[in-house]
Amino acid sequence: MSGDEPKKGKGTVFVRAEVCKGCSYCIDFCPTHSLEFSREFNAKGYHYPTLARPEDCTGCDLCGLYCPDFAIYGVRWKDIEEKRQKAAQVAKASE
Amino acid sequence: MSGDEPKKGKGTVFVRAEVCKGCSYCIDFCPTHSLEFSREFNAKGYHYPTLARPEDCTGCDLCGLYCPDFAIYGVRWKDIEEKRQKAAQVAKASE
Amino acid sequence: MAKTEIRVGGLGGQGVILCASIIGKCASIYEGKHATLIQAFGPEARGSACSAQVTVSEDEIGYPYVKNPDILVLMSQDAYTQFIPQLKPGGLVLYEEELVSIDGKLPKGAKAVGIPATRFAEELGRRLVLNIVMVGFFAGATNLVSWESVEKAVKSSVPKGTEDLNLKALKKGYDYGKEQAGN
Amino acid sequence: MAKTEIRVGGLGGQGVILCASIIGKCASIYEGKHATLIQAFGPEARGSACSAQVTVSEDEIGYPYVKNPDILVLMSQDAYTQFIPQLKPGGLVLYEEELVSIDGKLPKGAKAVGIPATRFAEELGRRLVLNIVMVGFFAGATNLVSWESVEKAVKSSVPKGTEDLNLKALKKGYDYGKEQAGN
Amino acid sequence: MSEEMGLEMEQDLERECALENPVLPYLRQDRIPHIWCPGCGIGTTVNCFARALTESGMNMDDIAIVSGIGCTGRVAGYLNLDSFHTTHGRAIPFATGLKLANPHMKVVVYSGDGDLSAIGGNHLLHAARRNMDLMVVCVNNFTYGMTGGQVAPTTPTGPTQTTMPYGNFESSFNLPALASACGAVYVARWTVYHVRQLAKAMREGLQKKGFVFIEALSPCPTLYSRRNRLGDGVDQVKYYKERSIVKNGADTKDVGLTYQGDIVVGKFVDRERPTWMDSMNEHFTKVLGNKFTPYGVENGQD
Amino acid sequence: MSEEMGLEMEQDLERECALENPVLPYLRQDRIPHIWCPGCGIGTTVNCFARALTESGMNMDDIAIVSGIGCTGRVAGYLNLDSFHTTHGRAIPFATGLKLANPHMKVVVYSGDGDLSAIGGNHLLHAARRNMDLMVVCVNNFTYGMTGGQVAPTTPTGPTQTTMPYGNFESSFNLPALASACGAVYVARWTVYHVRQLAKAMREGLQKKGFVFIEALSPCPTLYSRRNRLGDGVDQVKYYKERSIVKNGADTKDVGLTYQGDIVVGKFVDRERPTWMDSMNEHFTKVLGNKFTPYGVENGQD
């Protein structure tokens, strides 16, 4: 999922596994079918989503819009890069 | 208004002047314009309707249907005669 | 404890309440007395009888209703029939003489003074000022309130633009009242 | 005043309430004791934790809640964490051993007995009868109610047509309970 | 012949021939005269209702009337039927209970526009949705009569009312559209000018099964027309006469009313839909089989 | 790479780049996790609302949210806005008071179908009639969630609910038709499948002046779909996906819903009509002249 991964799509997702309730909205309605349930359970006993096919993820955040528990969201790498640079600048400025 | 009147139409009206509130519904909506206000007042101070043109009254009882105070109704002479006969028979029978 | 109890009665549309209200206002605001006005409410009153009660007193008024009026101001026969039994012995009846006819039911010592108020009002050009004629008549016939006070009370109670007409009506009634009551 | 207080805890969907209810029914109707069942309600409970309290007593039950249970019947780790601090010293914990792991927090003298109830239920063909396995386990391990009573209680509590399966589940749990508890 | 002499002769004739105003048998005569003002149209609607009762041929013991509070709400008290003068806005749910408890009764709700569409609006909606077997007569005088002429949800934009002292700036309801949108099976509007049509609508309403809504426009001279210089009751009825346009079957969304504008009248809706109780009976019979005995039909009633 | 390792790396990246779920700034994070069940659609509608807020570009201090009682009613408590969790059915009149007292606020009512159309039905009608400047989001899950799944006026004929234990035999409301019949200026229906369209409708609603009614169909797995063997939340959303037919501008009387039948979605009504307050201001200015200062516009507001 990080930049070093061999298969990287246009975007990625971030999951707060501990608040996920395993409803499967994100998985079923991801337009690129990029997500799958984890094999593992979270503390509440639910399977949570993982990015099974990162190469397909567009970062469209439809999963985020669907997730009733605010447990996942998608971002474009482009935007991540932008933010990373901004964050870096800010870090520098405040040094 | 009684049968002896020279000008007699097809019907006539009966007025309970004391409950009339002078609203003029009967007068304004009589299809044959047979009614007019009395010159006199009733106890409540209202003019009540009188059959000004008995020759025109059809006994249609539209005035009765209009009157919000149940103070007037119209009857056909035909029906009055029928009732009169019935009443007479009853009176006889019970003698 | 000088206290005068007044009942004004008539029909809806005659301005009964305004009549009573001007009397009360006059006493309370322009004569420095205490005055309490109570008007009859009620769905049963709808479109028919209408009446108001005014108590005028030198002292504070506790019990607010008028049960046995000293003065009756009457503008309909119905009101006459209804209220005459309540009149105090020696009381005064002020009545519109074309709308009310006085029969033998007046209590002991009571006095009745009539006025053709409707006719006066019509002469002034508006039947509606009947009630103001009655106010003037009341003031003139009773001396309970002064001309100055009642003039002010009327002025401040009638719609703007109608003051002149109403004051004429008031004067007409007032003079007639003075004359009839021999005040 | 022989009184046993029981807390059953687990997740919504595991049949926690029915489990507690059968225990209570069994004691109250088939064993002639007094039993009071209280279930936790609340929107905050929505879809997550679920628990019930049963008091079984020879005498009438006044105070209806269970504050310090003698026996805990646990079907989830959450329930374990929540309820273990309430357990009476010397109390008994009956737990689904695949869903709950016992750590060192047991109070003094307390005993914990586990059962692979889910697996048993699955072996019987329906995961759903987990709660009935637990009922049987409870009966077998505690001797608080007799086999005859609990059998009747289950029969009269489960949907028509599922009696056989449920009785099998009950028996499985019961036997395992007897064995584990050394009864 | 003087007018008084004429009246005396009339009375003789009435007695002799046992004549009677046909509305009288439907009234509690010991409560007449009623409280309504001169020129108030409510009494006229009562005549129409009496006519409808006669023409329906129904047994008056089988008809109950339920009113809310208001001038119109007093109708229940004047009619010689089992009659219930309930609380403001709640005639429909009371009637619902009455109907469900005693299904063989025909239950009529007779109340004012404020009662039925302001405070009682929700019950109107839901009874229509359920197709509760009730006939609702709404006397719409565009105002709250009983309390002295406040703005009602039916007051058109424009006229002055005590709580809209500078003229009403709110929009008003189109009641037939509302009733129809919620599922009423019979919806009509007439005015007190249309006495025969109103009586006929009421008769049809009595004979119809399901939720019937009849709006009857009626003058309130005391608080609406006189206050707005529209004259007396009769002037208002003349306005109804002049500006009414009969459009049976009109789309209810086109029958909204404006201040002294055109009035579309007619029978707008007449359709079939199972009533709440029929649905219940049918459904339970289907699901429960002979464990269920259809309700309210045991004695051949309903 | 194990799943857990993946999660950790994500968290590092989030921190490093100051990434955040775009819904979070709109939430009171100290109240999350929320009480809603797994697969409940209410949270999804909240995402859409957050998106609409972002896209509207409005100042969040100028937006208030008012809820009634119910699962949906809890929305107010989770949103980081001035928020009011009122009484059952009364969100609209509370919102009316809030709006009229502080006209520069945009006031959003967010509540359940039972709250808004059962006990609160009357207020819906009247606010729509008045064209009160409110945006109403009605999360319709066909049931009373909070109280455990009783029949609602929106429950289609058919499914079982605790107070319709043998299946619902009542007819249900067509809410868009109701809102439209009463005068709403913007009426739309979407489902939680239609997240983008719903967000857009909400954004348009926020920017619209007057009474806006948006119905959002949403699964209640716990009490509606599972009880009726329709599967979980996600199955219900799949049903929305499969059976929804987009018909913008559809006549609202044709958009009634049946049990698991077709669902017409879209923006049905978008029209102009002066709001209650605009009407008031205009009217008083006309009648009272400069004795009257238009209300709520003093500070260039509204």
Added chain:
Amino acid sequence: MQADPKGVLTGIHFMDGDHAACEGALAAGCRFVAGYPITPSTEIVERFAARIPTVGGVFIQMEDELAASIAIQGGAWGGKKVMSVSSGPGISLMMEHLGYAFITETPSVWVNVQRGGPSTGLPTQPAQADMMQAKWGSHGDFEVIALAPNSPQECFDLMITAFNLTETWRVPVMFMMDEVVGHMTERVEIPPPEKIEVVDRKWTTKKPGEYKPFETTPEDPVPFMTKAGDGHRIHVTGLTHDERGYPAMTVPAQDKLVKRLVYKIRDNADKIVDVREDGVEGADVIVVSYGITSRVAMAAVEQARAKGIKVGHLRMVICWPFPAKRIKELAKKVKAFVVPEINLGQMVLEVERHVAGVAKVLHVGHAGGTVHEPDVILEKIMEAVR
């Protein structure tokens, strides 16, 4: 009269209070319920909805509590025994119609499964803080009868009493449960129908024309009733009315009507009151309690007795009318009364008023959400004897 067997689920059940209350209503002959869901009362109507189709009768879920509370009155005048069910917020909405039931003398049972208040408060947790509302919540002078069961068994038994009382006195009867009693499951024994005594409506035997629906005699302040459709052509109104039911808006009519209605209960309080006493004779302290609290109180009383304190227990099964006479009598004999209730002081005010300074009155208040700990009651008992 004996219960209609169709409604009676004879047997021994493990049942919660809400369900038992429903069974009580069915056994009592209730055949029309209009309701609106609200926690923690909903189970009562849910069960009614499930049971009634095979018993014969109707359940309808109305659009709100206003509708439910007036629909049942339509139902009563349609001839059925009726009930509505709610809790805090819903009960508050019913207050106008409670007054209507009172002035029209409509037999009706009003169930309030009390939860924590005020307002939305604690929807799923208990309280006893609507006791004064039951007595005073509607405008004008009125009276009710209010019962307070303390177990599922009593929810069944007392519900039958509630129906019998409303039919006997033609006054609305409040059935004051609470969340604990409603949601607690215990053994409930339902006797066979022939063992259940139910009071039939007080039907008139007069003929149309002779019958006046609100006519009473000095000996019997409760008028006979009829139903719509029986040919009596009755009029019923919430206005002040005369014996015919006609509006009579005069001071004497008001005096006659409202006094009759109020005093038919006040004067007959002795016949209605129901207290259960335990060891009150010779006691130094008496604990006065009702509803769920009576069970906790009993636990405290037992603990106190174990400590040698002479403590009695008086439990009000019927809270309204208040057992004034009995409290007055007992006041002369004891040092103190201890009144635990899950509120910040309601029925204790009545105890105080009737004790009238003759003994101490100590309240054990509780803001709600759970029942008292027996300990806090025990402490007050001990304080009382000090």
Added chain:
Amino acid sequence: MQADPKGVLTGIHFMDGDHAACEGALAAGCRFVAGYPITPSTEIVERFAARIPTVGGVFIQMEDELAASIAIQGGAWGGKKVMSVSSGPGISLMMEHLGYAFITETPSVWVNVQRGGPSTGLPTQPAQADMMQAKWGSHGDFEVIALAPNSPQECFDLMITAFNLTETWRVPVMFMMDEVVGHMTERVEIPPPEKIEVVDRKWTTKKPGEYKPFETTPEDPVPFMTKAGDGHRIHVTGLTHDERGYPAMTVPAQDKLVKRLVYKIRDNADKIVDVREDGVEGADVIVVSYGITSRVAMAAVEQARAKGIKVGHLRMVICWPFPAKRIKELAKKVKAFVVPEINLGQMVLEVERHVAGVAKVLHVGHAGGTVHEPDVILEKIMEAVR
């Protein structure tokens, strides 16, 4: 703070109580009223509707009293001083929202122009039979402040007090008029604005983030307030809540919240209570009265004094909180209290309770429709000294 001149109709007027009440509200700064017509209260809102466009503010006639009584609360949180107005049946419908105002501490004035009850009763005639409802009509434990004016002048004066109290204590204030006071016309003097002391809302001065909307200190149990739009992003709920306003459905939260709310009034009763005494020192009998009845009572008191009876008069200008302390003190000094009221026994119950047997308490009841005859009060005074 001084009154906003825009709302003050300075001068001497001949005005009825309903109109004077409206002028009082305007002078007090009320700028939002939501109402629904009902006799005999409607004139208040009618006048408000006519006056407000030129004063600045809004009147809206809602679809019912449920709506009116919650709309004003929206109005209050929108920043306005607010009032609703009704009578008997309408007030009963407002009971749920009275509780909401209490638990959310929403400043609001609730006018009840009392008419004959119960139910529709006598719509155009007076009563004082909603006094207990004002205190107990909503579910759960709650408190109100209730004032009872006895003249149009007081309708004006006390209305300002009512607004000041609701802003000071953040508790709903009931303004208990009656039909006579409402419809009686007398001289009303409205002072210039600078002579009218009004209490401003207790606005927070804290910044967003620092401010907790329901936070209080032990010294001051009344939280500071804000309004929607001021950036505080508050949450307000009818559920039991914590200082942030967040739902907190636990027993301790309930205990903390409800006790604070209830005791902020009970503990400060001394600061709120207002009684007017006349000749109570050295009296054998004290007449305790309120509202319109206080005027009739005074007439009776004067008659009694003329007969040589030592009789005092204590008039409750504020009925709730009840002047318990003062009644207790006086009880020790007199033979009896005579309590006339236009109901069948309401405030007299509180008198009885606090007198606690130390003196006689005689009620002079009246079913409503008119005021007492002074004679019947006089008779009871004479009975009391016998």
